[in-house]
Amino acid sequence: MTFKHYINGRWETGVTIGVSENPSDLADVVGEFARADAAQTETAIRAAADARDSWAHSTPQRRFEVLDAIGTEILARKDELGRLLSREEGKTLPEGVGEAARAGQIFKFFAGEALRIPGERLASVRPGIDVDVTREPVGVVGLIAPWNFPLAIPAWKIAPALAYGNSVVFKPAELVPGCGWALAEIISRSGLPAGVFNLVMGSGRMVGQTLVDSPLVDAISFTGSVGVGESILKGAAERRAKVQLEMGGKNPLVVCNDADLERAVDCAVQGAYFSTGQRCTASSRLIVEAGIHDRFVRRLRERTEALVTDHALKRGTEIGPVVSQAQLEQDLAYVEIGRSEGAEWLCGGERLKRDTEGHYMSPALFLAQPEHRIAREEIFGPVACVIRADSYEHALALANDTPFGLCAGICTTSLAQATHFKRHAQVGMVMVNLPTAGVDFHVPFGGRKGSSYGPREQGRYAAEFYTTVKTAYTHAGLA
Ligand code: NAP
Ligand code: MG
Numbered sequence: 001m002t003f004k005h006y007i008n009g010r011w012e013t014g015v016t017i018g019v020s021e022n023p024s025d026l027a028d029v030v031g032e033f034a035r036a037d038a039a040q041t042e043t044a045i046r047a048a049a050d051a052r053d054s055w056a057h058s059t060p061q062r063r064f065e066v067l068d069a070i071g072t073e074i075l076a077r078k079d080e081l082g083r084l085l086s087r088e089e090g091k092t093l094p095e096g097v098g099e100a101a102r103a104g105q106i107f108k109f110f111a112g113e114a115l116r117i118p119g120e121r122l123a124s125v126r127p128g129i130d131v132d133v134t135r136e137p138v139g140v141v142g143l144i145a146p147w148n149f150p151l152a153i154p155a156w157k158i159a160p161a162l163a164y165g166n167s168v169v170f171k172p173a174e175l176v177p178g179c180g181w182a183l184a185e186i187i188s189r190s191g192l193p194a195g196v197f198n199l200v201m202g203s204g205r206m207v208g209q210t211l212v213d214s215p216l217v218d219a220i221s222f223t224g225s226v227g228v229g230e231s232i233l234k235g236a237a238e239r240r241a242k243v244q245l246e247m248g249g250k251n252p253l254v255v256c257n258d259a260d261l262e263r264a265v266d267c268a269v270q271g272a273y274f275s276t277g278q279r280c281t282a283s284s285r286l287i288v289e290a291g292i293h294d295r296f297v298r299r300l301r302e303r304t305e306a307l308v309t310d311h312a313l314k315r316g317t318e319i320g321p322v323v324s325q326a327q328l329e330q331d332l333a334y335v336e337i338g339r340s341e342g343a344e345w346l347c348g349g350e351r352l353k354r355d356t357e358g359h360y361m362s363p364a365l366f367l368a369q370p371e372h373r374i375a376r377e378e379i380f381g382p383v384a385c386v387i388r389a390d391s392y393e394h395a396l397a398l399a400n401d402t403p404f405g406l407c408a409g410i411c412t413t414s415l416a417q418a419t420h421f422k423r424h425a426q427v428g429m430v431m432v433n434l435p436t437a438g439v440d441f442h443v444p445f446g447g448r449k450g451s452s453y454g455p456r457e458q459g460r461y462a463a464e465f466y467t468t469v470k471t472a473y474t475h476a477g478l479a
Pocket of ligand 2: 225
């Protein structure tokens, strides 16, 4: 059986077929999936455009019911969906189930938001006139997702898009069509009019680029790499489509002399290596004050060496495989770059053999200088480096010395230092005595500088991207 696209309320065969494999066990094929060309993608875009008015004028109650039903089903099936996620993407089973649950919660949250679409009524500066400021759907939105959160990221794009009355063409990453398809299958039974939600699978170059270039697509929400994000921005700006980009990170975790050592090490291990380091919010720069540096490094190295890397579905696995051969090669290349640039290798960074053939690699730890490439470039794998800082002020300066600005963390027992850091970290999200990765679903998510562009995702702030504002003036007097 080949899993099909969902276009205009029907399941459609693709133009070609792609295979999704399990990175923990390359002999395990997750499935065969349809892939679209430009013409098939355009069919889906036209269906979304034809359906846009029906959904744009639907009642909040109807939208609530649809989104609530989707959320309920995802939550009821979180174990099964989480298992699929772990099998296809390679994060551990508890992480996969946790992400599936989060996707369900996101739909539930936006079901409620559909009932709370904000507006304002003001008096005019002129007599006898009232002013209404309301939010309307943007229209057709193209949603382009990465592979690393194959349920949660699509959920936090699709749910607000539908809640605010838009129609959708969703393109999952080619590495994880199984999760995208499972989500689409649930959405297909939720009572939406045909064409309001469409799933089109295939490559970014083909399906993604067609979405970006189509004059019928009013807005593009993209999460992925900086390079692709920048090209999407150019293409969309040319035809003045609305754009939202969430891209990379090189997130710092600052460890101060007064930090609780065990907590700091725990934050570092979780932030750097969990989900195989494949999180845009991962902490890959551990910036450690001189007074705690040696103790921290000793303990972190012990903990890192003890991490269990194995099949994502195996009980006891802490670190699953890297998602793909290409990503594994990139990670290993960075380990070599670190060595050749003179960073001090402490542990890991080696290919591992396990019972099944998969993309296994031991988590790598280096002592690096701020100018080393492994301390500056996003690797997107289980590779972290420790950078020594002379003082808190030095640590803060190092933390901000990056083109990225997604997330930053600090471990300290000083309220004054924590407060200072919250105010001066040049990022969209700050964590105090917490790992840099791991966020709530009801508050805004996003960054600054090279990490993000456009309005924030998630929480009430999602309305900024998925709606457009209308100002209406009414003269009250009839005479
Ligand atoms: P990617 O290569 O940029 O791909 C992201 C998505 O864009 C995929 O669906 C991809 O399709 C598609 N795409 C590729 N070329 C395109 C084009 N020319 N036009 C339109 N779409 C195109 O990123 P990735 O490798 O999947 O994910 C890793 C990156 O995502 C990392 O840099 C990470 O930091 C970032 N990320 C950021 C966040 C955040 O919120 N800030 C969250 C998660 C991940 P195919 O891959 O299917 O061809
Ligand atoms: Mg990629």
